[in-house]
Amino acid sequence: MVDNQSIYLALAITLFIIGAVGAICRRNAIVVFMCIEIMLAGVGIAFVTFSSANHSLDGIFMVIFVMAVAAAEAAVGLAIFLLMYRKLGTIDLDKFNLLKW
Amino acid sequence: MELVFLLICGGVAVIASLLVIFARSTLHSALWMVLSFFMIAVVYVLLQAQFLAMLQVIVYAGAIMMFIIYAIMMLNLRQESRQKTGARISKIIGVGSLIVLFLELMLVSLGNNLTPIPGPVSEKLVATYGRMAVISNFLFSDYLLPFEVVSILLTAGVVGAVVLAKRER
Structure with missing residues:
Protein backbone atom coordinates (compact mmCIF):
# COMPACT_ATOMS: atom_id res chain seq x y z
CA MET A 1 0.00 0.00 0.00
CA VAL A 2 1.38 3.37 -0.98
CA ASP A 3 0.86 6.25 1.43
CA ASN A 4 -1.73 8.71 0.11
CA GLN A 5 -2.76 6.23 -2.58
CA SER A 6 -6.15 7.85 -2.99
CA ILE A 7 -4.58 11.25 -3.65
CA TYR A 8 -2.42 9.80 -6.44
CA LEU A 9 -5.46 8.13 -7.96
CA ALA A 10 -7.50 11.32 -7.70
CA LEU A 11 -4.71 13.21 -9.46
CA ALA A 12 -4.60 10.58 -12.21
CA ILE A 13 -8.37 10.70 -12.74
CA THR A 14 -8.44 14.49 -12.75
CA LEU A 15 -5.68 14.72 -15.36
CA PHE A 16 -7.39 12.11 -17.54
CA ILE A 17 -10.72 13.93 -17.45
CA ILE A 18 -9.10 17.32 -18.12
CA GLY A 19 -7.39 15.84 -21.17
CA ALA A 20 -10.61 14.26 -22.42
CA VAL A 21 -12.57 17.51 -22.01
CA GLY A 22 -9.88 19.38 -23.92
CA ALA A 23 -9.85 16.80 -26.69
CA ILE A 24 -13.60 17.22 -27.09
CA CYS A 25 -13.83 21.00 -26.80
CA ARG A 26 -10.82 22.37 -28.66
CA ARG A 27 -10.66 22.50 -32.44
CA ASN A 28 -6.98 23.21 -32.94
CA ALA A 29 -5.37 19.91 -33.93
CA ILE A 30 -2.14 20.51 -32.02
CA VAL A 31 -3.98 21.38 -28.78
CA VAL A 32 -6.08 18.23 -29.16
CA PHE A 33 -2.86 16.29 -29.61
CA MET A 34 -1.46 17.78 -26.38
CA CYS A 35 -4.70 16.93 -24.56
CA ILE A 36 -4.21 13.31 -25.58
CA GLU A 37 -0.72 13.49 -24.07
CA ILE A 38 -2.29 14.76 -20.81
CA MET A 39 -4.64 11.77 -20.84
CA LEU A 40 -1.66 9.44 -21.30
CA ALA A 41 0.12 11.11 -18.38
CA GLY A 42 -2.89 10.59 -16.13
CA VAL A 43 -3.08 6.91 -17.05
CA GLY A 44 0.66 6.65 -16.41
CA ILE A 45 0.27 7.98 -12.86
CA ALA A 46 -2.45 5.41 -12.18
CA PHE A 47 -0.27 2.61 -13.58
CA VAL A 48 2.73 3.61 -11.46
CA THR A 49 0.59 3.98 -8.33
CA PHE A 50 -0.76 0.45 -8.60
CA SER A 51 2.65 -0.82 -9.63
CA SER A 52 4.34 0.48 -6.49
CA ALA A 53 1.39 -0.57 -4.33
CA ASN A 54 1.77 -4.15 -5.57
CA HIS A 55 5.61 -4.27 -5.47
CA SER A 56 5.65 -4.97 -9.17
CA LEU A 57 7.32 -3.39 -12.18
CA ASP A 58 4.66 -4.14 -14.78
CA GLY A 59 3.06 -0.72 -14.54
CA ILE A 60 6.41 1.00 -14.99
CA PHE A 61 7.12 -0.99 -18.15
CA MET A 62 3.67 -0.20 -19.45
CA VAL A 63 4.39 3.52 -19.02
CA ILE A 64 7.78 3.16 -20.74
CA PHE A 65 6.16 1.52 -23.76
CA VAL A 66 3.37 4.11 -23.79
CA MET A 67 6.05 6.83 -23.90
CA ALA A 68 7.76 5.15 -26.86
CA VAL A 69 4.48 4.80 -28.73
CA ALA A 70 3.63 8.43 -27.93
CA ALA A 71 6.95 9.54 -29.41
CA ALA A 72 6.27 7.64 -32.64
CA GLU A 73 2.73 9.04 -32.65
CA ALA A 74 4.07 12.59 -32.24
CA ALA A 75 6.41 12.19 -35.20
CA VAL A 76 3.77 10.77 -37.56
CA GLY A 77 0.93 12.96 -36.24
CA LEU A 78 2.79 16.23 -36.63
CA ALA A 79 3.87 15.24 -40.14
CA ILE A 80 0.19 14.67 -40.96
CA PHE A 81 -0.72 18.10 -39.51
CA LEU A 82 1.98 19.68 -41.67
CA LEU A 83 0.58 17.95 -44.75
CA MET A 84 -2.97 19.02 -43.88
CA TYR A 85 -1.80 22.60 -43.40
CA ARG A 86 -0.18 22.56 -46.84
CA LYS A 87 -3.34 21.18 -48.43
CA LEU A 88 -6.03 23.17 -46.61
CA GLY A 89 -4.19 26.13 -45.11
CA THR A 90 -5.54 25.44 -41.62
CA ILE A 91 -5.39 22.83 -38.87
CA ASP A 92 -8.92 23.42 -37.63
CA LEU A 93 -10.33 19.97 -36.95
CA ASP A 94 -13.84 20.94 -38.08
CA LYS A 95 -12.44 21.52 -41.58
CA PHE A 96 -10.95 18.03 -41.84
CA ASN A 97 -13.90 16.29 -43.44
CA LEU A 98 -12.17 14.27 -46.17
CA LEU A 99 -13.31 10.97 -44.68
CA LYS A 100 -16.84 12.13 -43.81
CA TRP A 101 -19.59 11.19 -46.19
CA MET B 1 6.58 15.93 3.79
CA GLU B 2 5.63 13.64 0.92
CA LEU B 3 2.02 14.75 1.26
CA VAL B 4 2.99 18.43 1.05
CA PHE B 5 5.07 17.83 -2.10
CA LEU B 6 2.33 15.71 -3.61
CA LEU B 7 -0.36 18.32 -3.00
CA ILE B 8 1.77 21.19 -4.34
CA CYS B 9 3.00 19.35 -7.45
CA GLY B 10 -0.31 17.68 -8.17
CA GLY B 11 -2.12 20.99 -7.81
CA VAL B 12 0.31 22.74 -10.14
CA ALA B 13 0.02 19.87 -12.64
CA VAL B 14 -3.78 20.11 -12.64
CA ILE B 15 -3.74 23.92 -12.98
CA ALA B 16 -1.17 23.77 -15.78
CA SER B 17 -3.25 21.15 -17.61
CA LEU B 18 -6.34 23.35 -17.30
CA LEU B 19 -4.33 26.25 -18.72
CA VAL B 20 -3.29 24.03 -21.66
CA ILE B 21 -6.96 23.79 -22.55
CA PHE B 22 -7.91 27.39 -21.88
CA ALA B 23 -4.85 29.22 -23.22
CA ARG B 24 -5.67 31.33 -26.27
CA SER B 25 -2.37 30.86 -28.05
CA THR B 26 -1.16 27.42 -29.07
CA LEU B 27 2.41 28.22 -28.08
CA HIS B 28 1.27 29.15 -24.56
CA SER B 29 -0.56 25.83 -24.36
CA ALA B 30 2.66 24.04 -25.26
CA LEU B 31 4.64 25.89 -22.59
CA TRP B 32 2.04 25.11 -19.88
CA MET B 33 2.25 21.52 -21.05
CA VAL B 34 6.00 21.50 -20.32
CA LEU B 35 5.31 22.71 -16.76
CA SER B 36 2.67 20.03 -16.33
CA PHE B 37 5.11 17.33 -17.50
CA PHE B 38 7.77 18.50 -15.03
CA MET B 39 5.26 18.32 -12.18
CA ILE B 40 4.22 14.82 -13.27
CA ALA B 41 7.90 13.85 -13.18
CA VAL B 42 7.99 14.99 -9.53
CA VAL B 43 4.94 12.81 -8.84
CA TYR B 44 6.79 9.85 -10.36
CA VAL B 45 9.72 10.52 -8.03
CA LEU B 46 7.33 10.52 -5.06
CA LEU B 47 6.06 7.13 -6.27
CA GLN B 48 9.61 5.69 -6.18
CA ALA B 49 9.83 5.54 -9.98
CA GLN B 50 12.91 7.71 -10.47
CA PHE B 51 13.81 6.13 -13.81
CA LEU B 52 10.40 6.99 -15.15
CA ALA B 53 10.76 10.56 -13.90
CA MET B 54 13.99 10.93 -15.87
CA LEU B 55 12.35 9.45 -18.96
CA GLN B 56 9.42 11.83 -18.50
CA VAL B 57 11.70 14.85 -18.47
CA ILE B 58 13.92 13.67 -21.35
CA VAL B 59 11.34 12.11 -23.66
CA TYR B 60 8.21 14.17 -22.98
CA ALA B 61 9.39 17.57 -21.78
CA GLY B 62 12.47 17.37 -24.00
CA ALA B 63 11.77 15.52 -27.22
CA ILE B 64 8.01 15.46 -27.76
CA MET B 65 7.38 19.05 -26.67
CA MET B 66 10.27 20.15 -28.87
CA PHE B 67 8.54 18.42 -31.79
CA ILE B 68 5.27 20.14 -30.98
CA ILE B 69 6.80 23.59 -30.58
CA TYR B 70 8.65 23.19 -33.89
CA ALA B 71 5.39 22.18 -35.55
CA ILE B 72 3.61 25.23 -34.07
CA MET B 73 6.37 27.49 -35.35
CA MET B 74 6.23 25.97 -38.84
CA LEU B 75 2.47 26.48 -39.13
CA ASN B 76 1.02 29.97 -39.15
CA LEU B 77 -1.74 29.67 -36.57
CA ARG B 78 -2.35 33.30 -35.79
CA GLN B 79 -5.65 33.69 -37.61
CA GLU B 80 -7.25 30.57 -36.10
CA SER B 81 -6.96 31.76 -32.53
CA ARG B 82 -9.44 34.56 -33.14
CA GLN B 83 -12.35 32.35 -34.08
CA LYS B 84 -14.92 31.71 -31.40
CA THR B 85 -15.81 28.15 -30.57
CA GLY B 86 -19.52 27.54 -30.95
CA ALA B 87 -21.03 25.48 -28.13
CA ARG B 88 -22.69 22.65 -29.97
CA ILE B 89 -24.97 20.02 -28.55
CA SER B 90 -22.46 17.20 -29.12
CA LYS B 91 -19.83 19.03 -27.09
CA ILE B 92 -22.25 19.63 -24.24
CA ILE B 93 -23.25 15.97 -24.17
CA GLY B 94 -19.60 14.89 -24.34
CA VAL B 95 -18.47 17.10 -21.47
CA GLY B 96 -21.51 16.16 -19.39
CA SER B 97 -20.86 12.45 -19.76
CA LEU B 98 -17.18 13.01 -18.93
CA ILE B 99 -18.17 14.75 -15.69
CA VAL B 100 -20.38 11.76 -14.84
CA LEU B 101 -17.44 9.45 -15.62
CA PHE B 102 -15.22 11.60 -13.37
CA LEU B 103 -17.59 11.29 -10.42
CA GLU B 104 -17.97 7.55 -10.97
CA LEU B 105 -14.22 6.97 -11.13
CA MET B 106 -13.69 9.06 -8.01
CA LEU B 107 -16.34 7.12 -6.09
CA VAL B 108 -15.03 3.72 -7.18
CA SER B 109 -11.33 4.36 -6.65
CA LEU B 110 -11.51 6.43 -3.48
CA GLY B 111 -14.38 4.77 -1.66
CA ASN B 112 -13.06 1.23 -1.60
CA ASN B 113 -10.09 0.04 0.37
CA LEU B 114 -7.89 -1.49 -2.30
CA THR B 115 -5.81 -4.39 -1.00
CA PRO B 116 -2.46 -4.91 -2.73
CA ILE B 117 -1.14 -8.25 -3.97
CA PRO B 118 2.60 -8.47 -3.18
CA GLY B 119 4.54 -8.85 -6.41
CA PRO B 120 8.05 -10.11 -7.18
CA VAL B 121 9.93 -6.84 -6.48
CA SER B 122 10.36 -6.85 -2.72
CA GLU B 123 12.07 -4.13 -0.70
CA LYS B 124 14.93 -6.54 -0.02
CA LEU B 125 15.59 -7.14 -3.73
CA VAL B 126 15.65 -3.40 -4.39
CA ALA B 127 17.91 -2.78 -1.39
Whole structure:
Protein backbone atom coordinates (compact mmCIF):
# COMPACT_ATOMS: atom_id res chain seq x y z
CA MET A 1 0.00 0.00 0.00
CA VAL A 2 1.38 3.37 -0.98
CA ASP A 3 0.86 6.25 1.43
CA ASN A 4 -1.73 8.71 0.11
CA GLN A 5 -2.76 6.23 -2.58
CA SER A 6 -6.15 7.85 -2.99
CA ILE A 7 -4.58 11.25 -3.65
CA TYR A 8 -2.42 9.80 -6.44
CA LEU A 9 -5.46 8.13 -7.96
CA ALA A 10 -7.50 11.32 -7.70
CA LEU A 11 -4.71 13.21 -9.46
CA ALA A 12 -4.60 10.58 -12.21
CA ILE A 13 -8.37 10.70 -12.74
CA THR A 14 -8.44 14.49 -12.75
CA LEU A 15 -5.68 14.72 -15.36
CA PHE A 16 -7.39 12.11 -17.54
CA ILE A 17 -10.72 13.93 -17.45
CA ILE A 18 -9.10 17.32 -18.12
CA GLY A 19 -7.39 15.84 -21.17
CA ALA A 20 -10.61 14.26 -22.42
CA VAL A 21 -12.57 17.51 -22.01
CA GLY A 22 -9.88 19.38 -23.92
CA ALA A 23 -9.85 16.80 -26.69
CA ILE A 24 -13.60 17.22 -27.09
CA CYS A 25 -13.83 21.00 -26.80
CA ARG A 26 -10.82 22.37 -28.66
CA ARG A 27 -10.66 22.50 -32.44
CA ASN A 28 -6.98 23.21 -32.94
CA ALA A 29 -5.37 19.91 -33.93
CA ILE A 30 -2.14 20.51 -32.02
CA VAL A 31 -3.98 21.38 -28.78
CA VAL A 32 -6.08 18.23 -29.16
CA PHE A 33 -2.86 16.29 -29.61
CA MET A 34 -1.46 17.78 -26.38
CA CYS A 35 -4.70 16.93 -24.56
CA ILE A 36 -4.21 13.31 -25.58
CA GLU A 37 -0.72 13.49 -24.07
CA ILE A 38 -2.29 14.76 -20.81
CA MET A 39 -4.64 11.77 -20.84
CA LEU A 40 -1.66 9.44 -21.30
CA ALA A 41 0.12 11.11 -18.38
CA GLY A 42 -2.89 10.59 -16.13
CA VAL A 43 -3.08 6.91 -17.05
CA GLY A 44 0.66 6.65 -16.41
CA ILE A 45 0.27 7.98 -12.86
CA ALA A 46 -2.45 5.41 -12.18
CA PHE A 47 -0.27 2.61 -13.58
CA VAL A 48 2.73 3.61 -11.46
CA THR A 49 0.59 3.98 -8.33
CA PHE A 50 -0.76 0.45 -8.60
CA SER A 51 2.65 -0.82 -9.63
CA SER A 52 4.34 0.48 -6.49
CA ALA A 53 1.39 -0.57 -4.33
CA ASN A 54 1.77 -4.15 -5.57
CA HIS A 55 5.61 -4.27 -5.47
CA SER A 56 5.65 -4.97 -9.17
CA LEU A 57 7.32 -3.39 -12.18
CA ASP A 58 4.66 -4.14 -14.78
CA GLY A 59 3.06 -0.72 -14.54
CA ILE A 60 6.41 1.00 -14.99
CA PHE A 61 7.12 -0.99 -18.15
CA MET A 62 3.67 -0.20 -19.45
CA VAL A 63 4.39 3.52 -19.02
CA ILE A 64 7.78 3.16 -20.74
CA PHE A 65 6.16 1.52 -23.76
CA VAL A 66 3.37 4.11 -23.79
CA MET A 67 6.05 6.83 -23.90
CA ALA A 68 7.76 5.15 -26.86
CA VAL A 69 4.48 4.80 -28.73
CA ALA A 70 3.63 8.43 -27.93
CA ALA A 71 6.95 9.54 -29.41
CA ALA A 72 6.27 7.64 -32.64
CA GLU A 73 2.73 9.04 -32.65
CA ALA A 74 4.07 12.59 -32.24
CA ALA A 75 6.41 12.19 -35.20
CA VAL A 76 3.77 10.77 -37.56
CA GLY A 77 0.93 12.96 -36.24
CA LEU A 78 2.79 16.23 -36.63
CA ALA A 79 3.87 15.24 -40.14
CA ILE A 80 0.19 14.67 -40.96
CA PHE A 81 -0.72 18.10 -39.51
CA LEU A 82 1.98 19.68 -41.67
CA LEU A 83 0.58 17.95 -44.75
CA MET A 84 -2.97 19.02 -43.88
CA TYR A 85 -1.80 22.60 -43.40
CA ARG A 86 -0.18 22.56 -46.84
CA LYS A 87 -3.34 21.18 -48.43
CA LEU A 88 -6.03 23.17 -46.61
CA GLY A 89 -4.19 26.13 -45.11
CA THR A 90 -5.54 25.44 -41.62
CA ILE A 91 -5.39 22.83 -38.87
CA ASP A 92 -8.92 23.42 -37.63
CA LEU A 93 -10.33 19.97 -36.95
CA ASP A 94 -13.84 20.94 -38.08
CA LYS A 95 -12.44 21.52 -41.58
CA PHE A 96 -10.95 18.03 -41.84
CA ASN A 97 -13.90 16.29 -43.44
CA LEU A 98 -12.17 14.27 -46.17
CA LEU A 99 -13.31 10.97 -44.68
CA LYS A 100 -16.84 12.13 -43.81
CA TRP A 101 -19.59 11.19 -46.19
CA MET B 1 6.58 15.93 3.79
CA GLU B 2 5.63 13.64 0.92
CA LEU B 3 2.02 14.75 1.26
CA VAL B 4 2.99 18.43 1.05
CA PHE B 5 5.07 17.83 -2.10
CA LEU B 6 2.33 15.71 -3.61
CA LEU B 7 -0.36 18.32 -3.00
CA ILE B 8 1.77 21.19 -4.34
CA CYS B 9 3.00 19.35 -7.45
CA GLY B 10 -0.31 17.68 -8.17
CA GLY B 11 -2.12 20.99 -7.81
CA VAL B 12 0.31 22.74 -10.14
CA ALA B 13 0.02 19.87 -12.64
CA VAL B 14 -3.78 20.11 -12.64
CA ILE B 15 -3.74 23.92 -12.98
CA ALA B 16 -1.17 23.77 -15.78
CA SER B 17 -3.25 21.15 -17.61
CA LEU B 18 -6.34 23.35 -17.30
CA LEU B 19 -4.33 26.25 -18.72
CA VAL B 20 -3.29 24.03 -21.66
CA ILE B 21 -6.96 23.79 -22.55
CA PHE B 22 -7.91 27.39 -21.88
CA ALA B 23 -4.85 29.22 -23.22
CA ARG B 24 -5.67 31.33 -26.27
CA SER B 25 -2.37 30.86 -28.05
CA THR B 26 -1.16 27.42 -29.07
CA LEU B 27 2.41 28.22 -28.08
CA HIS B 28 1.27 29.15 -24.56
CA SER B 29 -0.56 25.83 -24.36
CA ALA B 30 2.66 24.04 -25.26
CA LEU B 31 4.64 25.89 -22.59
CA TRP B 32 2.04 25.11 -19.88
CA MET B 33 2.25 21.52 -21.05
CA VAL B 34 6.00 21.50 -20.32
CA LEU B 35 5.31 22.71 -16.76
CA SER B 36 2.67 20.03 -16.33
CA PHE B 37 5.11 17.33 -17.50
CA PHE B 38 7.77 18.50 -15.03
CA MET B 39 5.26 18.32 -12.18
CA ILE B 40 4.22 14.82 -13.27
CA ALA B 41 7.90 13.85 -13.18
CA VAL B 42 7.99 14.99 -9.53
CA VAL B 43 4.94 12.81 -8.84
CA TYR B 44 6.79 9.85 -10.36
CA VAL B 45 9.72 10.52 -8.03
CA LEU B 46 7.33 10.52 -5.06
CA LEU B 47 6.06 7.13 -6.27
CA GLN B 48 9.61 5.69 -6.18
CA ALA B 49 9.83 5.54 -9.98
CA GLN B 50 12.91 7.71 -10.47
CA PHE B 51 13.81 6.13 -13.81
CA LEU B 52 10.40 6.99 -15.15
CA ALA B 53 10.76 10.56 -13.90
CA MET B 54 13.99 10.93 -15.87
CA LEU B 55 12.35 9.45 -18.96
CA GLN B 56 9.42 11.83 -18.50
CA VAL B 57 11.70 14.85 -18.47
CA ILE B 58 13.92 13.67 -21.35
CA VAL B 59 11.34 12.11 -23.66
CA TYR B 60 8.21 14.17 -22.98
CA ALA B 61 9.39 17.57 -21.78
CA GLY B 62 12.47 17.37 -24.00
CA ALA B 63 11.77 15.52 -27.22
CA ILE B 64 8.01 15.46 -27.76
CA MET B 65 7.38 19.05 -26.67
CA MET B 66 10.27 20.15 -28.87
CA PHE B 67 8.54 18.42 -31.79
CA ILE B 68 5.27 20.14 -30.98
CA ILE B 69 6.80 23.59 -30.58
CA TYR B 70 8.65 23.19 -33.89
CA ALA B 71 5.39 22.18 -35.55
CA ILE B 72 3.61 25.23 -34.07
CA MET B 73 6.37 27.49 -35.35
CA MET B 74 6.23 25.97 -38.84
CA LEU B 75 2.47 26.48 -39.13
CA ASN B 76 1.02 29.97 -39.15
CA LEU B 77 -1.74 29.67 -36.57
CA ARG B 78 -2.35 33.30 -35.79
CA GLN B 79 -5.65 33.69 -37.61
CA GLU B 80 -7.25 30.57 -36.10
CA SER B 81 -6.96 31.76 -32.53
CA ARG B 82 -9.44 34.56 -33.14
CA GLN B 83 -12.35 32.35 -34.08
CA LYS B 84 -14.92 31.71 -31.40
CA THR B 85 -15.81 28.15 -30.57
CA GLY B 86 -19.52 27.54 -30.95
CA ALA B 87 -21.03 25.48 -28.13
CA ARG B 88 -22.69 22.65 -29.97
CA ILE B 89 -24.97 20.02 -28.55
CA SER B 90 -22.46 17.20 -29.12
CA LYS B 91 -19.83 19.03 -27.09
CA ILE B 92 -22.25 19.63 -24.24
CA ILE B 93 -23.25 15.97 -24.17
CA GLY B 94 -19.60 14.89 -24.34
CA VAL B 95 -18.47 17.10 -21.47
CA GLY B 96 -21.51 16.16 -19.39
CA SER B 97 -20.86 12.45 -19.76
CA LEU B 98 -17.18 13.01 -18.93
CA ILE B 99 -18.17 14.75 -15.69
CA VAL B 100 -20.38 11.76 -14.84
CA LEU B 101 -17.44 9.45 -15.62
CA PHE B 102 -15.22 11.60 -13.37
CA LEU B 103 -17.59 11.29 -10.42
CA GLU B 104 -17.97 7.55 -10.97
CA LEU B 105 -14.22 6.97 -11.13
CA MET B 106 -13.69 9.06 -8.01
CA LEU B 107 -16.34 7.12 -6.09
CA VAL B 108 -15.03 3.72 -7.18
CA SER B 109 -11.33 4.36 -6.65
CA LEU B 110 -11.51 6.43 -3.48
CA GLY B 111 -14.38 4.77 -1.66
CA ASN B 112 -13.06 1.23 -1.60
CA ASN B 113 -10.09 0.04 0.37
CA LEU B 114 -7.89 -1.49 -2.30
CA THR B 115 -5.81 -4.39 -1.00
CA PRO B 116 -2.46 -4.91 -2.73
CA ILE B 117 -1.14 -8.25 -3.97
CA PRO B 118 2.60 -8.47 -3.18
CA GLY B 119 4.54 -8.85 -6.41
CA PRO B 120 8.05 -10.11 -7.18
CA VAL B 121 9.93 -6.84 -6.48
CA SER B 122 10.36 -6.85 -2.72
CA GLU B 123 12.07 -4.13 -0.70
CA LYS B 124 14.93 -6.54 -0.02
CA LEU B 125 15.59 -7.14 -3.73
CA VAL B 126 15.65 -3.40 -4.39
CA ALA B 127 17.91 -2.78 -1.39
CA THR B 128 20.38 -5.46 -2.53
CA TYR B 129 20.73 -4.67 -6.23
CA GLY B 130 19.34 -1.16 -6.61
CA ARG B 131 16.16 -0.21 -8.41
CA MET B 132 17.81 0.45 -11.76
CA ALA B 133 19.44 -3.00 -11.91
CA VAL B 134 16.13 -4.69 -11.08
CA ILE B 135 14.33 -2.69 -13.78
CA SER B 136 16.92 -3.49 -16.44
CA ASN B 137 16.91 -7.17 -15.47
CA PHE B 138 13.17 -7.36 -16.03
CA LEU B 139 13.30 -5.21 -19.16
CA PHE B 140 15.84 -7.42 -20.92
CA SER B 141 14.36 -10.75 -19.86
CA ASP B 142 10.57 -10.74 -19.40
CA TYR B 143 9.93 -7.70 -21.57
CA LEU B 144 12.50 -8.31 -24.32
CA LEU B 145 9.99 -8.94 -27.11
CA PRO B 146 7.89 -5.79 -26.48
CA PHE B 147 11.14 -3.83 -26.22
CA GLU B 148 12.28 -4.96 -29.67
CA VAL B 149 8.84 -4.43 -31.16
CA VAL B 150 8.77 -0.88 -29.80
CA SER B 151 12.20 -0.17 -31.28
CA ILE B 152 10.97 -1.31 -34.70
CA LEU B 153 7.84 0.84 -34.25
CA LEU B 154 9.94 3.93 -33.47
CA THR B 155 12.11 3.39 -36.56
CA ALA B 156 9.01 2.93 -38.70
CA GLY B 157 7.49 6.09 -37.17
CA VAL B 158 10.53 8.22 -38.01
CA VAL B 159 10.70 6.89 -41.57
CA GLY B 160 6.96 7.46 -41.98
CA ALA B 161 7.21 11.03 -40.73
CA VAL B 162 10.01 11.83 -43.18
CA VAL B 163 8.11 10.28 -46.09
CA LEU B 164 4.91 12.15 -45.18
CA ALA B 165 6.50 15.56 -44.69
CA LYS B 166 8.72 15.42 -47.78
CA ARG B 167 7.70 17.84 -50.52
CA GLU B 168 6.87 16.18 -53.79
CA ARG B 169 8.83 17.66 -56.65
